[in-house]
Amino acid sequence: MAAATQKAASPTTDLDRRERSPLGDAFRQLLKNKVAVASGIFIILLIFLAIFADYFNAYALQGFNDALGPNQPPYAKQVLQDNNARPGTESKNPSLEGFVYWLGADNLGRDLWTRTLYGTRVSMAVALVAGTVSLVVGVTYGIVAGYLGGRADDLMMRIVDFLYGLPLLIVVILVQVYFKSLDRSNEATGLVSYLVDIDQAMGGLFFIFVILGALSWLSMARIARGQTLSIKEKEFVEAAQSIGARPQRIIFKQILPNILGPCLVQETLEIPGYILTEAFLSFIGLGVNAPTPSWGIMINEAFQGLRSHPYALIPPAVALTLTVLAFNFLGDGLRDAFDPRLRE
Numbered sequence: 185m186a187a188a189t190q191k192a193a194s195p196t197t198d199l200d201r202r203e204r205s206p207l208g209d210a211f212r213q214l215l216k217n218k219v220a221v222a223s224g225i226f227i228i229l230l231i232f233l234a235i236f237a238d239y240f241n242a243y244a245l246q247g248f249n250d251a252l253g254p255n256q257p258p259y260a261k262q263v264l265q266d267n268n269a270r271p272g273t274e275s276k277n278p279s280l281e282g283f284v285y286w287l288g289a290d291n292l293g294r295d296l297w298t299r300t301l302y303g304t305r306v307s308m309a310v311a312l313v314a315g316t317v318s319l320v321v322g323v324t325y326g327i328v329a330g331y332l333g334g335r336a337d338d339l340m341m342r343i344v345d346f347l348y349g350l351p352l353l354i355v356v357i358l359v360q361v362y363f364k365s366l367d368r369s370n371e372a373t374g375l376v377s378y379l380v381d382i383d384q385a386m387g388g389l390f391f392i393f394v395i396l397g398a399l400s401w402l403s404m405a406r407i408a409r410g411q412t413l414s415i416k417e418k419e420f421v422e423a424a425q426s427i428g429a430r431p432q433r434i435i436f437k438q439i440l441p442n443i444l445g446p447c448l449v450q451e452t453l454e455i456p457g458y459i460l461t462e463a464f465l466s467f468i469g470l471g472v473n474a475p476t477p478s479w480g481i482m483i484n485e486a487f488q489g490l491r492s493h494p495y496a497l498i499p500p501a502v503a504l505t506l507t508v509l510a511f512n513f514l515g516d517g518l519r520d521a522f523d524p525r526l527r528e
Contacts (some may be wrong), residue, residue, distance in 0.1 A: 210445065213521040219519020223510040230507060234304040242297040242394045255493045256289035286484040288487055288495045302477040306466075308508060309389065314396040316456040319451045322401035326408025327435055327443070331416060342410065348402045353461065356395045360470040363391055387476035392465065396458055407450050411443035445522045453515035456508040463504055479504045 199501060214220055233240060289298040328440060329340040366380055384391035415421060424434050464479025465471035474481065482500035 217517040223513040254293040299477040317397035318400040322404025326405040330412025331411040388473035
């Protein structure tokens with residue numbers, strides 16, 4: 185009778201064991217952090233708005249309407265007329281045509297809601313590209329250095345130390361100044377001319393992606409190396425080595441799954457820095473090319489008329505602040521969730 189009872193209870197025990205995986209524990213711990221959950225929902229909403237921006241505004245592209253003019257206050261609504269709207273500004277959602285300028289207009293008469301919405305695409309693109317490059321390159325480099333050890337590890341980390349000594353922001357500024365000067369003077373030739381053309385086609389984001397991707401992985405490489413040095417001394421890694429498992433299999437099957445969580449947490453905390461870097465470069469005129477919408481450009485334009493039209497500063501500034509805070513809160517929540525010492 186006891187044996188039958190134990191046999192009947194074993195499926196439930198196995199199910200509980202599967203549910204109590206480290207990833208499941210981390211997810212349950214994350215759900216307890218209401219601020220982190222709300223931040224994650226907000227970021228998902230931003231990505232959704234960035235993808236479907238054409239359907240959530242009364243304009244496409246820049247949001248011009250010559251009938252109302254520049255510096256319109258919020259809620260200056262007027263249904264668009266085909267003879268007043270500039271060519272190419274028709275919305276893909278005509279039902280929103282009565283909601284023009286509900287956040288106001290900038291100094292050129294462009295709808296602030298439309299430009300803030302399309303500026304989300306720039307910030308999310310920077311977060312996605314820089315974050316992905318940093319994670320992939322940094323984790324790969326750090327795992328290889330930590331697993332090889334010895335002289336290879338020393339050489340690889342000295343390269344990281346050298347690159348880490350370069351001031352990221354200054355390097356980005358110098359690169360942007362150089363290529364933008366070539367763009368204005370039309371002196372670029374050969375490969376440089378081809379790269380400048382790509383940058384123009386991407387609205388000035390190409391070189392930002394290149395520099396951030398080239399230098400943003402350094403911190404991730406250090407973290408991945410440290411985690412690898414800790415994990416490779418564990419019994420399950422030594423067991424895999426003793427049975428003759430290939431290094432590639434050990435890295436992808438044993439080491440990577442165990443260090444990916446902390447690396448993802450760290451990368452989430454790094455993303456606000458990428459977004460702020462792009463906004464700062466756009467603010468000083470070295471970021472995206474006008475008229476590409478960017479929160480940094482919008483803040484710069486609004487700052488010039490701050491006394492007479494202060495409402496123009498609110499949409500981009502609030503959007504930038506909330507986005508940076510959301511990534512910070514989400515990163516803090518993930519860090520707490522993946523820390524076993526903080527689990528109940």
